[in-house]
Amino acid sequence: MRRLLAPVTAVVRPVWEAVWAEPVRTGRISLVGLRPGVAFLARVGVITLAGLMVSLLFSGLWRRGDLVAIEVEETFRFLPVALVTVTVVVLLIAWLLLMWGAMDASPLFRVSVAALFLIVNAPLGVSGALSAGDRFLLTDGPTLLRVAYFLAPAAVVTGLLVPRLRRRRWLATVVGIGLRTLMAGAVITFFVLLVAMEVAMVEEGFPGTAQQLLSGVFVQTSALFMPLVLVAAIGVMDFGFAVAEGLADGARDLPRTILLFALGALVAVKLVIEVGLGWPELSGYVLDRPGATARTVVSVVLLALLVWFVTREPTDSDHDSARERLSYYGSIALASPLLVVLVVTGTGAFLVAQLRLQELPWLVREFPNDALVRYLPPLLALVAIIVGILWRRRDVESAELGDGLLVLGAWTLVSLGLDRTAREPGFSYALTDVLITLAVAAVLLLRWRRLDLPRLIALTAVVVFSWLALTGGDWVTWVGALFRAPEMLVVVFGLAYTLVSGSGFTAGASPRLPREARVLLFLGYLILSVALLHWDETIHADAPTAITDVGFFHLGVPIGAWLIGRRLIRGRLDRARAA
Amino acid sequence: MTARPGPASRWRRWGGAGARWGAAAAVLLLPTAFLVDASAPPGPDPEMLALMPLEPGTTWRYAVFDGGRPSGFRDRQVIWHGQDASAGATRMVSSRYTDHPDGPGVGSDDEYYHVDDDQIVQVGFRSPGSFTELEPAAAVLKAPGKHPDFAVETSFGAVTIKSRTELVERVDVTVSGRTFRNCAHYRSRGQIIGERTIEREYEDWLCPGFGSVRNIDRIPELAQERMEELVSFHGPADDWTSTANTASTPATGGVGSSAGLDQGRTRSVEGTLTRRLVWTDTRVKVGSQTPAGSGERLLLTEYDGTVSSLDTDAGALDWRVRLRGPIVTAPVSVGGLVLVADGAKQLWALSADTGRAQWVRAFADIVSAAPTVADGVVVVASDDGRLTGIDVDSGREVWTASTGVRIHDAPAVGAGLVVTADPAGTLTARTVADGEEVWSSALDGSLGAGPVVHDDAVHTADDAGVVYSHDLASGELRWQSRVRHYPVGALAVRDDAVVTVGDQTHLLQLSPDTGEVRWTRRIGTTQAAPLVVGDDVVTVSRDGGVAVHTLGDGSPSWEWQLPADKELSVEADPGMVGDALVIPARHGGASEVTYYALSLDPADADRDPGVWFAIDARPVAALPAAPVLMTPDDALLVAGFERALTRIAADGTSTELFRTEDYLAGGTPAGDLVIGQRGERWIAVPATGGQPRWSFPAGPSQIGTLPTTGAVSGKPVVFLPVHGVGLAAVDQATGEPLWFEQLPAGPSAMQPLLLPGGDVVHATTTLSRFDRRTGKRLWSYRGATFATMAQADGTVFADVIEGEDGTGLVALDASTGKALWHRPISNSQILVGPVAAEGKVVTVDASGGLAVLDAATGEELWTRSRHTGPAGFPVVGDGVLYVVETGRHEDLFQRDHRVWAHDLTTGRYLGSFEPPAPGYSRVPSQSGTTDGRLLVPTTGPAGSTVLVMEGRR
DSSP states (O other): OHHHHHHHHHHHHHHHIIIIIHHHHHHSOOOTTSOHHHHHHHHHHHHHHHHHHHHHHTHHHHTTSOEEEEEETTEEEEEETTHHHHHHHHHHHHHHHHHHHHTTSOHHHHHHHHHHHHHHTHHHHTTTOOOOSSOHHHHTHHHHHHHHHHHHHHHHHHGGGGGGGTTSHHHHHHHHHHHHHHHHHHHHHHHHHHHHHHHHHHHTTOOOOHHHHHHHHHHHTHHHHHHHHHHHHHHHHHHHHHHHHHHHHHGGGSOHHHHHHHHHHHHHHHHIIIIIITHHHHHHHHHHOHHHHHHHHHHHHHHHHHHHHHTSSOOOSOHHHHHHHHHHHHHHHHHHHHHHHHHHHHHHHHHHHHHTOSSOOHHHHTOOHHHHHHHHHHHHHHHHHHHHHHHHTSOHHHHHHHHHHHHHHHHHHHHHHHHHSSSOOOOOHHHHHHHHHHHHHHHHHHHTTTOOHHHHHHHHHHHHHHHHHHTTTHHHHHHHHHTTOOHHHHHHHHHHHHHHHSOGGGGOOOSSSOHHHHHHHHHHHHHHHHHHHHHHHHTTOOOOHHHHHHHIIIIIHHHHHHHIIIIIIIIHHHHHHHO | OOOOOOHHHHHHHHHHHHHHHHHHHHHHHHHHHHHHHHTSOOOSOHHHHHHSOOOTTOEEEEEEEETTEEEEEEEEEEEEEOOSSTTTTEEEEEEEESSOTTSSSOEEEEEEEEEOSSEEEEEEEEETTEEEEEEEEEEEEEOTTTOSEEEEEEEETTEEEEEEEEEEEEEEEEETTEEEEEEEEEEEEEEEESSSEEEEEEEEEEETTTEEEEEEEEEGGGTEEEEEEEEEEESSSOEEEOTTOOSOOOOOOOBOBOTTSSTTOOOEEOSOOOSOEEEEEEEESOOOOOOEEETTEEEEEOTTSEEEEEETTTTEEEEEEEOSSOOOSOOEEETTEEEEEOTTSEEEEEETTTOOEEEEEEOSSOOOSOOEEETTEEEEEETTTEEEEEETTTOOEEEEEEOSSOOOSOOEEETTEEEEEOTTOEEEEEETTTOOEEEEEEOSSSEEEEEEEETTEEEEEETTSEEEEEETTTOOEEEEEEOSSOEEEEEEEETTEEEEEETTTEEEEEOTTTOOEEEEEEOOOOOSOOEEETTEEEEEOTTSEEEEEETTTOOEEEEEEOOOSSOEEOOSOOEEETTEEEEEEEETTSSEEEEEEEEOOGGGGGSOOOOEEEEEEEEOSSOBSSOOEEOTTSOEEEEBTTSEEEEEOTTOOEEEEEEOSSOOOOEEEETTEEEEEETTEEEEEETTOOSOSEEEEOOSOOTTOOOEEEEETTEEEEEEEETTTEEEEEETTTOOEEEEEEOOSOOOOSOOEEOTTSOEEEESSEEEEEOTTTOOEEEEEEOBOSBOOEEETTEEEEEEEEETTEEEEEEEETTTOOEEEEEEOSSBOTBOOOEEETTEEEEEBTTSEEEEEETTTOOEEEEEEOSSOBSBOOEEETTEEEEEEOOOTTOTTOSOOEEEEEETTTOOEEEEEOOSSBOOSSSOOBEEOTTSOEEEEEEETTEEEEEEEEEEO
16 A cells, blocks of 8 residues: 555655645744743734634624624725724734834834834824713823823833943843833733723713724725735745645656656646637637737746746755745835835824824825825836846845846836836736646647656646646635635635745844844734734625735736746756756 | 653643643733623613613504504604714604594604613604603603612693603513513503693503503593504514504515616616706715615615605605614615615615515624515525525515625526626526525626626626626526726616626627627716616716717717716716616715706606705804894804804805894894894994994894885885884984884784885784885784795785784785785794795795795695794795705704705705704794895804805706
8 A cells, every 4th residue: 555655645745845844844933942021922922813813714703793884995894893802902912012022123123113003003092082071081091092102112212222221231121121011011001991991982872983993093004914915915826836846846756758748648638728618718818808918928928038037047045035035025015105105194194193183294195195106116126127137246145036036126117017008908817827838838749859857847847836826826715615615714824824834034033133023023913914804804895806916916927937937947957957 | 862752751841832822822811801891882771671672663563442442553663863972872763643542644753762771761752843852851661670660750841740650560461462471561650730630540561672562541530541552563673463463564566776777787777868957865974875766756775874765756755764874785665665774784674655664684794785676585695695585575584595605796686586696706596486596607707797687698797807698597608708998887788788887987888699899988987887778878977977878889979967066976876766867976075965866758858957056155153043144245144142143254254243142133234234133222233343333222132023124215224123112214324213103012023024115014913014204004904923924016925823814824915905815824933934936925834834825816836744844934046946844953963954945836846955964043044045045054063054055957
């Protein structure tokens, strides 16, 4: 039996290794070696995150109870009453982690997180300013809330002075502990007070406002969630890539003839499904959308040429690190206009709320939001190209990242440029996959005698990868549906996979961002983002499919192309040659 | 070489890890649990609420017995609930008797209740035309666990009620064939103390979830014993109808228009769209839902939970019920029922005639797609991913099925099948009769538009720009067509065409047989669905531009802009009411929505168009306490509640003219002066402010009394009523008296009426005409009036009390003072007299009865009945009569305060407008200008405002 299973095991084991074992080994969050306090907070964060993700799977249960209506961008959504308090607690945990983590980080991070606290929570910072009634929570609660609102970030920023006390270490320690206690106390007071004031208001006969305020926070800060959605969109590409690599690794020991036939069969099946069965759709697209067809063909050819150009030299650098950085840098760059707008409008909201202004400050009103959204991404793409070219000349590791930046920047610059035109010609993933498969089929037909094993493996990996990746994750949904899994299972799986395999950078450390800070900041950000997702899912808000599509097209496609060129073709051939 | 850890070591390690994670979990979960528990909102005593359920929409029907004899039925419904902090738990319960025991025929009254933590109190009641407050509010039920017995003493007017209520027992009660468990039997004994004292005994059986199932009201002295027994109940707790309910129930039958115009959602209708505006209806805070229609009824569901039926033929609000909001779907009219999904996961079937609930059904989640009706079954998609079939007559569940995901778009029906499309693009057809799945098919992309069922096909579009046609019976794909512009929103389908809007900017027509794109036309950016009207395609752009293209070749026929004085925003789909296409348009960023009805009948081209309102909102410093006046230079004279007369110029500049300690009736513009009463003197102050130029005795301040300006020998004069003394004419510039005529002491709450020749008519105990030069009385007619008078074509019209011809409206020959005709009016609205114009006289009484009469003969031309009295004076301009209904002034947030516009000659409904909230403290408050504009005080977030409303056609 073991013998019979051996070939299967030989193929499946590398897939398992590539898809799960290795990513988890290198990419999970490890709490070992963290300071006890930080580790404790991180555990609270992990439990919160896990609880949120489980809750995401059963969000329908929340809605069995009483619902309260909230107005979200001129439409009504229905929010489970019980969710308000739970969400406040989750926000409390998220901000506690973020602020605590920031106190271990460089001044820039400290100030940024402190400012973000003020901006994001601006709608809450003035909540319940009611002088009605004679209850302490209603009369003095707003003042206390405001004090806590300012005290928490003030404690984080004041911590900058602690290093100046290094000659008196005991004093520095006492001040450090004191500031952390002050910060934690202020954050806890701020959020608990929100709940307490809400209860007091309702008891006094006033309608509750917390749900609308929280909704305001989430609507205002939805841009914060965008990088995570973009990374998740690229994650589909990553996962497909891991499967393809695993399969390729498993095929290393197969005889050439078998692999040749297997590849031929794979290509044939793929063409039958995509071209044969999908002919009405495909032909209709080609005939009805000549512009999009031409754009797809030209884009694929140019992208292939560019990838060939940047990957023509052999390299043995760390692709995984470069890929992870590309994903995060690209996501942040693509989300940057909205993040800037968030900061600007959030600052405006902060000023309006705190200074009781009648209208937004001039700078916020006149801030060129549209121009920023229109021109900043292409500008950043241009910067990516320049940086990519410069880095290609530096050390090996930078050169690898430079290659990726060059591909990413060039693709994004052109595609954003085309999107800005009035015609918006469109792009077909299905056609792209067909073109890739046809190209492989052509190579197979023309050179099948001369294709050696490494090349066959590389081509197999390309065919599998393009199939998995260019369906945009539909296959995950399809597999999930087979097991009648909730629709959210796919999202939760993606988040969990990111948590256990895409968190490798939290194991690193640098003077500006020590490990403690990385773990807490990353967990805090994830909790904040998942809290937003949980809120949206529970109130039945629209899914962020548009952001996912943008991320997949602008980031996923070029990163995928670069991975094909660097890892699946050049990397494999180089390794085979070296072997 | 390292040694493997032993089992003990491993256990220690795992134990340590478990302890660390356990501690973290405990620190997280325990405070969370505490906070969640502490934040659970406190509420009124649940047992008390169960015994007297007051959930919005709850409807009871009682069989009434008077002295043991059947006396018809009483329908009772919670029709309104407060929304502000102080009135958050206020409920208005409306009762309607089919045969009132106190008298023949129907009768009605409304009661206001307030729900406190451990008691429910009645704060007042409203009988037609007036509200009566109970002082203090009277407890009708207290938490039985804490207060099994309680006493009440309250008063209204000159009547005092004293009673003591005791909980006699908890008992099972059988009423109308049903046994109600654990009911609380209360007995009250008390006295009604008025001109005489009457003993009264009242017994009530309150059952959990149902409220009163039987009550007996005994007044031995009058030998009166009235009993009511519950025969049907429709509320969140239960839905029950007994066989004893022999009252007529609405018949089910044809389905009216709803979202998508019909139940196939075809958005196709016969007729020819015209540019003729039939009517408009403007409301505040309604959201912009697609309206539904049933005959000439406009059925609207609004975000705040309000459901209303407006008779667009007569121009009357039939009924209005406020359910739990927000309501996010359009209503559906089926026969005599209106189906409405509320914001509390319930579907209500309301009577189309009365708004009373006929049945109610609860769901596990919100219903956010409009229900669909076919073959006597209502198909409802709820947000928990279930589809439920409900018998439309009884409200009973016929079948239920899982859709897996929530359905946002209204299901479509045809040929006994109901088709749903989920957001992911899965189409499913089920039988309407039993919900059995017949077929299922998936679109390539997510759902972009549809489903639409027409004849034997289902049409949809996905978000990748592909339009699909499936066979309705089998689900087989008939064709799919990729279009250049992505369809968004909706499809309109007719026998020979499929129409859609692509990318919000292009109109496309496809062949229903092949999917071939026949033509594409560029249109203004639109968010509303296209409609096929006859042989045309109608689109409404986002800014309110109506564009009509020929269906055949797409050639543009005509364009028209919806009239408005503000920027419009059209987001919701049009609906159909009668023969009119109704387009909802939001006013820019405001929360007002105007429903524009455009006729589909070319014969309407010759009719006078409907009216829309151009509004200039002018902030005022204080709530007006008297009708606002407009000066010739467009400034407003506002007598504020703080007793200051303020002039507000057209540019908003505010000038306080004078202040008084007494009642302030307003001011009369007189050239560069304004004349008003301060203390017991008339004073003339410069219109721009300053010290009085002159003054004249006025007598005690009197509500509604104002001077009138005129001229004697070309010289401006002012006619000044001097209360209880007489009438004077003085020089306008100097205040020098020209004459003074002493009159018998009597009521003179009015303004002298200036006749065309310059003479004036004034009244105390008699109506008299006075010579403008000498003050000599030319004729007199016995009778007093408390209201303004009107004149036209040599006739004076006055609402007279105990006059020579009785109480009512009298027409007097202005030359002789002889009565030409008389019309009895029993309940005149004090201070609001008749209005005469264009050969007609308009009168409106205190209970809202409106009558338009022929000025020459007194013949009644048409009448209308309103729920509440007038807020001020009827205004006539350009053949249009404007009447403002006061609404329920006891509730700041009520929505019955409304401006109506009717054709003066025919009474045809032309338009209406709901001001944001009443802006008055006394009636009359609303007035008009000589050129036919209305001055309507209102209250909004920014404070008090006077709306200068101009009806335009």
